Amino acid sequence: MSATPDLERLLAERARRQRLTPSTRLDDPDDHEALLETIRRLAPVAPRTFVFPGTPPQLAPRVGFDDLPAAEELRRRGAIVKGRFGRGLIGYVATEDLPLYAAVYRRPSDRLSPEARAVVELIAVEGPLPRSEIMALTEIPGRRLSRALIELQRCFVLTELQYETEWDNAWTLLESEYPEVAGAPPRERALDEVIARLLDCLAIATLEQLRDGSGLPLRDLRSSLGRLGAGGRAIESPIGGEAMWTGAAAAERAGTATQEPYVAVLQPSDPLVRAHRSELKRRFGRSGVLAYVQIDGRFAGAALGRWGIAPFDVQDVLIEPPHDAQQATREQIIVGLRVLYPPPRHHILRYLDQPLDDPGGGAGGLEQRG
Numbered sequence: 001m002s003a004t005p006d007l008e009r010l011l012a013e014r015a016r017r018q019r020l021t022p023s024t025r026l027d028d029p030d031d032h033e034a035l036l037e038t039i040r041r042l043a044p045v046a047p048r049t050f051v052f053p054g055t056p057p058q059l060a061p062r063v064g065f066d067d068l069p070a071a072e073e074l075r076r077r078g079a080i081v082k083g084r085f086g087r088g089l090i091g092y093v094a095t096e097d098l099p100l101y102a103a104v105y106r107r108p109s110d111r112l113s114p115e116a117r118a119v120v121e122l123i124a125v126e127g128p129l130p131r132s133e134i135m136a137l138t139e140i141p142g143r144r145l146s147r148a149l150i151e152l153q154r155c156f157v158l159t160e161l162q163y164e165t166e167w168d169n170a171w172t173l174l175e176s177e178y179p180e181v182a183g184a185p186p187r188e189r190a191l192d193e194v195i196a197r198l199l200d201c202l203a204i205a206t207l208e209q210l211r212d213g214s215g216l217p218l219r220d221l222r223s224s225l226g227r228l229g230a231g232g233r234a235i236e237s238p239i240g241g242e243a244m245w246t247g248a249a250a251a252e253r254a255g256t257a258t259q260e261p262y263v264a265v266l267q268p269s270d271p272l273v274r275a276h277r278s279e280l281k282r283r284f285g286r287s288g289v290l291a292y293v294q295i296d297g298r299f300a301g302a303a304l305g306r307w308g309i310a311p312f313d314v315q316d317v318l319i320e321p322p323h324d325a326q327q328a329t330r331e332q333i334i335v336g337l338r339v340l341y342p343p344p345r346h347h348i349l350r351y352l353d354q355p356l357d358d359p360g361g362g363a364g365g366l367e368q369r370g
Helices: 007-017 032-042 068-076 095-105 114-126 131-138 142-154 179-183 187-202 207-214 218-230 248-254 271-275 277-284 327-340
Strands: 080-084 090-094 158-160 170-173 234-239 242-247 263-266 289-295 298-305 314-319
Touching: 007 187, 007 248, 032 068, 032 090, 032 187, 068 080, 080 095, 080 142, 080 158, 090 095, 095 179, 095 187, 114 131, 114 142, 114 158, 114 170, 131 142, 142 158, 187 207, 187 218, 187 234, 187 242, 187 248, 187 271, 207 218, 207 242, 207 271, 207 277, 218 234, 234 248, 242 248, 263 327, 271 277, 277 289, 277 298, 289 314, 289 327, 314 327
Parallel strands: none
Antiparallel strands: 080 090, 158 170, 234 242, 263 289, 289 298, 298 314
8 A cells, every 4th residue: 555645635535536526526417326326425415404304415516407306306216215313413325325324323222212112102003104193193292202203213213204395204113114224234344334434435534523524422433443444444644733544545546636626615514514513613603604615625714694584695705815815716606605595585795794796696796995
């Protein structure tokens, strides 16, 4: 194995694996298999922040088209399935990978709450039922029923049959809908595979980033990385002044990687954002961020505002030097933001604290001030 590449080459390889560079983005709305492969690579993939709760995952800016219809079709034909993964995160995985992720994220079900046990007993007799009927038949109050359903999701006992973007879907026993989950691999083996996949997708990561990206405790990560390192699948090296882990395959590919220039505007629940959650909160605050900006392999800014049920606006865009002075970068950022928060429902009011002269239209320029 050759020496571990430098940080810049590994970041370039990460951008390629994440499909953030122009040459790697998906551009065929009919290529559902490429979309499914990308969801598998990034899994679990949460729905976009600030959308209807039942919306399937969307991959902007990794796609050059509106991928919602294709994602809905993947869900409708059962190619992807919704569950609760690290820290209770709602996310989608490929259905064929459900046993793997269930083995890792399943919480013990031997101490279910009385409400959760009542729901399981009811569905075991009656079969799939929507939440409204479960509440009527059990007489469990709404909030307590919601807690019970979340508990049962996290234990991988129940699953919500989310085939359409609806509120009151049927709930059923997970193994009756997906019997292959009964044959899930042992947790240790599944854990190593999930961490190897995450590291392979990130190319390079700190222990903090792996914790944030996986939602798993540090003790699990340390034990898994020890096994992966011993087996040659992961490499620990001091890179950029701190301890970093790289996937062996990514490190080998990165040996000749060069950074393709790009600008990517990422919504807050994006898998790459999730892996940098702690770092981004330290840099840009814990609330009021509507999107993050990546430029040529690094996070370089954030779009600020306050989400609301009614139409809301991007109040300002903060970009760090040296990118703050680049006109072409500014226009790409504004275009990317309008994919996530399109006009006329949303406006981008300011950029670097300067008002936009066209907050709801094209890329627009800044107002000239004397």
